[in-house]
Amino acid sequence: MNEPVFPPLLTGYPVQGGEDPFERAQAMAALGCDGGTVVYNIQADRLRVAIVFAPEVVLRDAMAMVPLCAVGFQNALGALAPPEVAVHLGWDGLICVNGAKCGMFRVAASDADPEAEPDWLIVGWDLALLQTSQAPGENPDVTALYDEGCADVSATQLVESWSRHMMTWLNRWQEDGNAPVHGEWIGLLRGVGEPFGETGVFLGTDERFGMLIRHGSDTQLRPLTELLENG
Numbered sequence: 001m002n003e004p005v006f007p008p009l010l011t012g013y014p015v016q017g018g019e020d021p022f023e024r025a026q027a028m029a030a031l032g033c034d035g036g037t038v039v040y041n042i043q044a045d046r047l048r049v050a051i052v053f054a055p056e057v058v059l060r061d062a063m064a065m066v067p068l069c070a071v072g073f074q075n076a077l078g079a080l081a082p083p084e085v086a087v088h089l090g091w092d093g094l095i096c097v098n099g100a101k102c103g104m105f106r107v108a109a110s111d112a113d114p115e116a117e118p119d120w121l122i123v124g125w126d127l128a129l130l131q132t133s134q135a136p137g138e139n140p141d142v143t144a145l146y147d148e149g150c151a152d153v154s155a156t157q158l159v160e161s162w163s164r165h166m167m168t169w170l171n172r173w174q175e176d177g178n179a180p181v182h183g184e185w186i187g188l189l190r191g192v193g194e195p196f197g198e199t200g201v202f203l204g205t206d207e208r209f210g211m212l213i214r215h216g217s218d219t220q221l222r223p224l225t226e227l228l229e230n231g
Contacts, residue, residue, distance in 0.1 A: 004159040006038060007167050010051075013039045022106055022124035025050035029110070029120035038163060042155045045132050045144070049159055050106075050124035051166075060114035060208065062121050063224040064178055066093065066107050067185040067209050069123045072166030073105075074188050077145075080153045080161055089188045091202075091211050093227060095127060096190060097150075100143035103127035108230045114223065129155060178207055185209070 006012050011034065015024055021039035028037060035054030041047075051069065055062035073095065074087045081087070088096045093105035104126050110119040128144040145153065172180050186192070186204060196202040196213050203212040203219065211222040 002156050004040065004156050004163070006160070006163050010036045010038050010163055010167070013037055015039060015041045017041075021048045021050040022108070022122060022126075025052050025122045025124065026108055026120075028052065029122060035120070038159075040159055042159070043129075045128070045130040047127045047129055047155045047158065048124065049162070050122050053121045053123070055118055055121050057117065058115050059109055059111060059118050059121070059225065060223070062109070062118060063107070063227075064173060064181060064209060065121060065123050066105060066224060066227065068169045068173055068181050069125070069162075069166055070095075070105055071181060071184045071188065072169050073125060073162050075165040075169075076158060076161035077150075077153070079165075080157055081148075081150045085149055087188070088190045089185065090190050091205065094190070095125065097143055097145060097148045100141050100148075102143050102145060102148070106229060107227050109228060112225070112228055112230060114225050127158075178209070182207065182209065 003014060004012055015021055019041060021041050025037065025039040028039070029052045033052060035052055037052040038049065040049045053062065053065050070089045074089060077087050086098050090096065094101060095103035095105065106124045107122065109121040130146050131144040169181060182205070191202045192204050194202055200213040200215050203214050205211055206221060209224045213220045213222065
């Protein structure tokens with residue numbers, strides 16, 4: 001299997017077997033690895049990737065890396081998959097292909113204080129390539145990439161394409177702030193305008209990508225930092 005080729009400023013670090021790139025990336029970051037390290041595990045049925053960021057902004061602002069990476073993923077898969085394949089995102093990190101759950105984004109940081117500048121921030125994603133259950137299709141809400149007309153999309157290609165699209169968005173974010181990423185992301189989000197929970201409605205997101213939920217006459221904000229796995 002060919003290893004992915006990454007753009008300048010990114011360095012690939014493959015892991016194998018059952019090792020989780022998200023966990024490995026956190027360990028490497030804690031030991032001081034460079035920002036731009038991309039840890040990945042390409043298996044026959046599953047693709048997992050994690051990238052180390054070294055933010056120069058407070059955590060509340062650095063959390064923009066989650067939607068930024070997600071938009072990069074949607075753009076990458078959209079470029080490689082057949083045109084009829086629909087890729088959408090969930091505020092909580094969900095990756096949906098043709099309306100069914102196919103993967104998930106995760107995030108962790110060295111510090112959970114939204115007003116502190118973290119030493120590192122990790123964004124990871126986990127994508128099902130093949131369903132491994134005894135009866136694929138038994139749960140129509142869960143799918144795998146190769147069951148959705150994407151059997152010709154190689155995992156290596158997808159990692160490469162994602163890294164390039166992600167870097168393009170990172171450059172835009174550094175130049176223009178959240179607005180371009182927000183504009184792209186909000187158009188890809190599932191559930192906007194639909195009921196949320198027992199009494200709420202998902203209105204959309206604020207300029208920092210926080211979830212806005214209306215309960216009657218009240219509007220509640222859920223900051224993106226709620227997704228931190230170390231929070």
